[in-house]
Amino acid sequence: MSTLVLAATTGLTNKGVAALTYGLGAIGPGIGIGYLVGQSVQAMARQPEAAGMVRTTMFLGIAFVEALALIGFVVFFLAGA
C-alpha cells in the first residue's frame, strides 16, 4: 500500500505522512553510517598507523551518506508545513 493510499484510507494528515516518510527515509542512511563506521573502526584497530587516513575518509563517507538523510529532513519540513 502506497503512502498516499494509506493517507487516504486512514485519514493521516500531510504532517503525519511527512513524519512517517522521513522515518522510512532515515533507515537507509542509518544502515549506511553504521556499516561505514563499523568497518572504519575495524580498519583502525587492524592498522593503527593508518588511523589518520581512515578517519578522514570515514568522515568524508559519512558526509556523503548523511546528505541523503538530511535532504529527507528538509523535504519533511517542506511537505509537512
Place this chain on the structure above:
Amino acid sequence: MLALQFPPLGHIVDWPNFIGGNNAWYGVNKVVLIYLLAMLATMLIFIVGNQKKLVPTGMQNVAESAVEFIEDGIAMETMGKEGLKYTPYLLSLFLFIFFCNIFEIIPGFQMPATARIALPMFLALLSYVIYHGAGIKAHGPLGYFKHALVPPGVPIALLVLVIPIEFISKFLVQPFSHTVRLFANLLAGHILLVTFAVLSSGLWTLKWYAVFLPLPVVAVVFFTAFEILVSFLQAYVFTLLTGVYINAAQSHEH
C-alpha cells in the same frame, strides 16, 4: 494531559530586528549579530596567529594549532602539496563556520547562524566559484569541461548517458548537497535542543508527572555537549569537502 506548545518552525529561527525597522536593509537581528561576532573572532585568530613570537603563549597557541590542523588535516590530506596555497581560504572558512555554529550553545544567543540557509548557501556558492575557477585555471575552459564531464575509459556509446549524469551531479547537485549538509545538521540540532527545553518547561509543575522532569533535563545537557561535537564536525566536513572538490577539479591524474 500535557499542554505542550511546540513553537512553529518560524518562531525558533526568525528573529526581529533590534536595530532598524523590520524591513530596513541595514536592519540588525540576532543572526546578523552572530555573523559579525564570528567574523571578529575569525579575524582575531588571524591577527593573533600573525605575531611571530618564537615561543607562543596563550591565544597564539590556539591560532597555531588551528593553522596546523587545517594544513595537515585538510589541505595536505585532500590536495597534497599544491593545496597549501588554499590554506588561508580553508582556515577562514573553517573558523567562520565553527564560530557561527558554536553560538548554538552560548547562553543568550542559542541560535546557530548556519541554521538559516542564507549563510551555508553563500559559502557553498563561494566554494563553487573557487573550485570551478581552480579547475578552469588548471585545464583551460574547454579542457575543464572535458575533464569534469567525461570520465576516462567510458565507451563512446555510453557518453550520451554519462555526460548529462555527470553534469547534473557536478554542477547542480554538488553545491546543493554541500549547502544542505551544513544547514540541515545545525537546524536539526537547534530543533532538538528546543524540543527538550520545551518539554522540560512543560514538566515544571506540581502534578504527578513532574517525576519525569529529570529525563528531558538530562537530555538537554547531553545534547548540548553533543552539539559542540556537531558544530566542530560540520565545520570540518564542510571545509574537507571544499578541499576534495578543489582537488577533483584541478587534479591531473587520469
